Amino acid sequence: MADLQRAAELLRAWDKILILSHRSPDGDTLGCASALSRALIALGKSVQFRCADEIPQKFSYMFAGISFGDFEPEKIVTVDVADKALLGALEPLGDRVDLAIDHHAIHRPFAKEIWVEANAAAACQLITRLISALGAAITPAIADCLYTGISTDTGCFKYPNATAETYRIAADLIERGARAADINRVMFDTKSRAVIELMKRVYSDMEFFHNDRCAVLCLTNALIAETGVREDELDGTAAIVRQVEGVQFGLTIRERGENEYKISLRAAEPANAAEVCQKFGGGGHKGAAGCTIYAPLEEVKAQIVAACGEALNAL
Numbered sequence: 001m002a003d004l005q006r007a008a009e010l011l012r013a014w015d016k017i018l019i020l021s022h023r024s025p026d027g028d029t030l031g032c033a034s035a036l037s038r039a040l041i042a043l044g045k046s047v048q049f050r051c052a053d054e055i056p057q058k059f060s061y062m063f064a065g066i067s068f069g070d071f072e073p074e075k076i077v078t079v080d081v082a083d084k085a086l087l088g089a090l091e092p093l094g095d096r097v098d099l100a101i102d103h104h105a106i107h108r109p110f111a112k113e114i115w116v117e118a119n120a121a122a123a124c125q126l127i128t129r130l131i132s133a134l135g136a137a138i139t140p141a142i143a144d145c146l147y148t149g150i151s152t153d154t155g156c157f158k159y160p161n162a163t164a165e166t167y168r169i170a171a172d173l174i175e176r177g178a179r180a181a182d183i184n185r186v187m188f189d190t191k192s193r194a195v196i197e198l199m200k201r202v203y204s205d206m207e208f209f210h211n212d213r214c215a216v217l218c219l220t221n222a223l224i225a226e227t228g229v230r231e232d233e234l235d236g237t238a239a240i241v242r243q244v245e246g247v248q249f250g251l252t253i254r255e256r257g258e259n260e261y262k263i264s265l266r267a268a269e270p271a272n273a274a275e276v277c278q279k280f281g282g283g284g285h286k287g288a289a290g291c292t293i294y295a296p297l298e299e300v301k302a303q304i305v306a307a308c309g310e311a312l313n314a315l
């Protein structure tokens, strides 16, 4: 297992570096990639960046003005990638990764060198320290990228993963020019008209079961098409059912294909989301888990709601 010093030593020696983000890219993986790219280029290195999926528009500012090189990569670095399958269409590159920098406790090793710190709230915390160890400046543009990753991975510093260390690093980034208020407004308080239309429908269609201890919302392809909401705008929807006071299980049912529904389950203590999803071949954590059920929607809903009811009765 590599550490900060080892990662810095490797990157100091390397050139012609390809940085990879995970599929369905979020603020953390993109914040890492853009900040590290900027720092390595400032150190005189040639850098490229790739991601299997398109960069959501709200993150595209991170890459403005970066001059990526045109070369055959000699070294590959992944950032915030817990498993090579998460490279999506770039998975074939997964066996050629020289250094993986990650913060997932469930990291499944695929790289030659691995630097994982599972207690870090965001991989951007690691990249912040790495850039300093490399002796590169944390410019205001780099500070913006890193702050965005930390803020988005902590739900705007609201999740339990935001530690005193997280706040210290964020404070340091603000001192170096990160535009915290502007970034948080764009990341958390700005919604497209399409999302508001979706929310109107989702709130009015939300259903409650088991004495209001289980809340369900359904995202059908028809609803998504009617409202025109983009895939990357759906991240926040799983949080809605969790906001309802007294709800122990919050379910979001997302249509994936014909008779194929992906369930995102959120649980409040002492309920266990992973236990329920395991019954359907899925998994996850106590507080958040997922599974896929192959059946018509009404049947899917009945099955998962019944499983939640059993779990509630056993509490």
Ligand SMILES: [Mn+2]
Residues within 6 Å of the ligand: 028, 029, 080, 103, 121, 122, 123, 153
């Ligand atoms: Mn992350």
